[in-house]
Amino acid sequence: MEKELVFGHQNPDTDAIGTAIAYSYLQNKLGYNTEAVALGEPNDETAFALKKFGFEAPRVIKTAANEVEKVMLVDHNEPQQSVSDIDKVTVTHVVDHHRIMNFNTSMPLFYLAEPVGCTSTIMFGLYKHFKVEIPQNIAGIMLSAIISDTLLLKSPTTTERDKKAVQELAEIANVDYEKYGLEELKAGTNIASKSEEE
Amino acid sequence: MEKELVFGHQNPDTDAIGTAIAYSYLQNKLGYNTEAVALGEPNDETAFALKKFGFEAPRVIKTAANEVEKVMLVDHNEPQQSVSDIDKVTVTHVVDHHRIMNFNTSMPLFYLAEPVGCTSTIMFGLYKHFKVEIPQNIAGIMLSAIISDTLLLKSPTTTERDKKAVQELAEIANVDYEKYGLEELKAGTNIASKSEEE
Numbered sequence: 001m002e003k004e005l006v007f008g009h010q011n012p013d014t015d016a017i018g019t020a021i022a023y024s025y026l027q028n029k030l031g032y033n034t035e036a037v038a039l040g041e042p043n044d045e046t047a048f049a050l051k052k053f054g055f056e057a058p059r060v061i062k063t064a065a066n067e068v069e070k071v072m073l074v075d076h077n078e079p080q081q082s083v084s085d086i087d088k089v090t091v092t093h094v095v096d097h098h099r100i101m102n103f104n105t106s107m108p109l110f111y112l113a114e115p116v117g118c119t120s121t122i123m124f125g126l127y128k129h130f131k132v133e134i135p136q137n138i139a140g141i142m143l144s145a146i147i148s149d150t151l152l153l154k155s156p157t158t159t160e161r162d163k164k165a166v167q168e169l170a171e172i173a174n175v176d177y178e179k180y181g182l183e184e185l186k187a188g189t190n191i192a193s194k195s196e197e198e
Numbered sequence: 199m200e201k202e203l204v205f206g207h208q209n210p211d212t213d214a215i216g217t218a219i220a221y222s223y224l225q226n227k228l229g230y231n232t233e234a235v236a237l238g239e240p241n242d243e244t245a246f247a248l249k250k251f252g253f254e255a256p257r258v259i260k261t262a263a264n265e266v267e268k269v270m271l272v273d274h275n276e277p278q279q280s281v282s283d284i285d286k287v288t289v290t291h292v293v294d295h296h297r298i299m300n301f302n303t304s305m306p307l308f309y310l311a312e313p314v315g316c317t318s319t320i321m322f323g324l325y326k327h328f329k330v331e332i333p334q335n336i337a338g339i340m341l342s343a344i345i346s347d348t349l350l351l352k353s354p355t356t357t358e359r360d361k362k363a364v365q366e367l368a369e370i371a372n373v374d375y376e377k378y379g380l381e382e383l384k385a386g387t388n389i390a391s392k393s394e395e396e
């Protein structure tokens with residue numbers, strides 16, 4: 001099957017990178033041929049989470065049309081947040097938790113948006129829907145994404161769905177999510193202090 | 199809970215009206231307070247299907263903001279195909295099988311699009327997802343929608359998902375879908391010949 005790239009938004013956060021990894025794994029299980037890539041290097045928090053669960057940072061792309069005709073978006077839909085040549089490729093799938101803005105297609109596609117705290121919470125539902133088992137490392141990176149977006153389930157955007165996903169993913173990943181979550185968020189604050197010092 | 203209206207596109211077809219009825223029923227089962235309405239009178243085909251399964255034609259609205267603040271869209275997303283004052287209400291849910299065009303929101307929402315032959319095929323999946331039993335008459339109107347959009351599973355937009363939905367819905371509705379489908383489509387062609395004569 002023709003290869004497709006899966007990626008989150010520019011200046012990627014842990015949801016953009018973690019959910020791209022999780023969606024690529026799921027879609028490949030379902031018969032697609034995808035690669036999770038990123039539109040930038042991981043920040044310190046994301047790098048911490050990737051390392052914790054044994055992932056390399058996804059390959060960074062500047063453009064997509066030079067290598068594929070089709071792409072799948074996670075954690076964003078607005079073209080100005082996407083790959084620079086998004087208008088030159090076909091978006092076949094979107095999984096996102098943001099408002100929809102300036103996202104136009106010429107063909108029908110798969111688009112799932114839900115008003116929850118993190119795209120990985122929606123992804124958790126998709127794994128359940130398709131009855132695909134979540135490997136321990138994928139559970140860990142999805143857990144990290146939800147911890148990041150919801151500030152350890154404390155942000156006003158947090159829903160019951162996010163809480164349930166965190167509990168189940170923490171079990172699969174075999175981590176104490178409150179302890180790990182504080183470590184992860186702390187790894188992210190390092191960059192802020194460092195930037196201020198620089 | 200605050201009431202929301204559920205409707206399909208202007209110049210409604212059987213999918214626009216049938217899936218609005220089916221989505222309103224599902225959402226009410228899930229705890230929402232909704233009413234299925236329509237942006238126009240049913241055509242001859244839709245009127246035939248509504249009568250066959252014991253439904254009244256949904257109430258026709260010209261505007262929405264005079265009665266509700268929130269709406270749910272089925273079988274369309276483009277504002278120019280929607281209620282005239284769509285910009286004055288908040289769209290909380292969309293279930294559709296068309297391209298996405300000029301659909302912008304200020305807030306996150308539920309949006310499910312799939313590239314299948316009919317919105318009722320997606321709706322069938324939502325009933326399964328939420329484990330809500332499909333009543334016989336709702337199955338009948340969803341079946342009628344898929345027959346209409348896929349021309350009895352013969353259109354090039356027909357997918358395996360549409361075929362499977364038709365088989366299961368026909369069983370619940372207790373009709374021979376090939377026999378009923380021809381009657382339904384024939385009821386629709388009456389209007390074409392009549393219009394030509396007029």
Ligand SMILES: [Mn+2]
Binds near residue numbers: 009013015016075
């Ligand atoms: Mn993000």
Ligand SMILES: [Mn+2]
Binds near residue numbers: 015016075097119149
């Ligand atoms: Mn996010």
Ligand SMILES: [Mn+2]
Binds near residue numbers: 214273
């Ligand atoms: Mn339609």
Ligand SMILES: [Mn+2]
Binds near residue numbers: 213273295315316317
């Ligand atoms: Mn339709």
